[in-house]
Amino acid sequence: MRFSFVSLVVLLAAGAAWAQAVAPAAPPVPERTPLQAHLTGPIPPLVKVEIVGNTIPQPLTQQPGDPARGRRVIADASNSTCLICHEVPALAELPDQGKIAPPLEGLGSRYTAAELRLRLVNAKLITPDTMMPAYYRTEGLTRVQPQFAGRTIYSAQDIEDAIAFLLTIK
């Protein structure tokens, strides 16, 4: 009895080690940004945007968009919901990508920064009945959790960094 119990334990341990040895390596997941600073503490002032046609020509910040940070902003499941709806082949390492909106492909070839800026700030101004959330808007939202009242989903810099990343998707 004792012998068989020990054998079983040894066999199980060996099995686990074998499974670990043959299991395919998990794909690398990009670094997740911590919950964005603009969602806690003092509410940052809302940058006024000027809409010209289907665009917002002026960047929301002085600091130019950083595509590497933008990639992390978009990949960050704690605050970015893009992947719930869109497939993003440029982030192929992330699992469970959405299929209910067009895949985010060829954006850098089809859009300017000014067009993507309006799309991210408030896509409803382009397609009034779109499901896509307005990422830089505080008015006219419904069912906002009290701790997020007056706050935008993305900070102004997140918007600029996200645009810089999306433009790299040719």
Ligand code: HEC
């Ligand atoms: C709730 C679903 C949803 C979420 C979340 C969402 N989108 Fe969208 N998005 C859509 C839909 C639907 C469209 C198609 C056009 C429309 O309805 O406005 C779209 C269109 C777009 C387009 C134009 C695509 C093209 O090929 O012309 C871009 C760019 C885009 N979204 C970027 C984003 C980014 C970046 C995020 C995250 C910051 C995001 N979307 C989050 C639903 C979503």
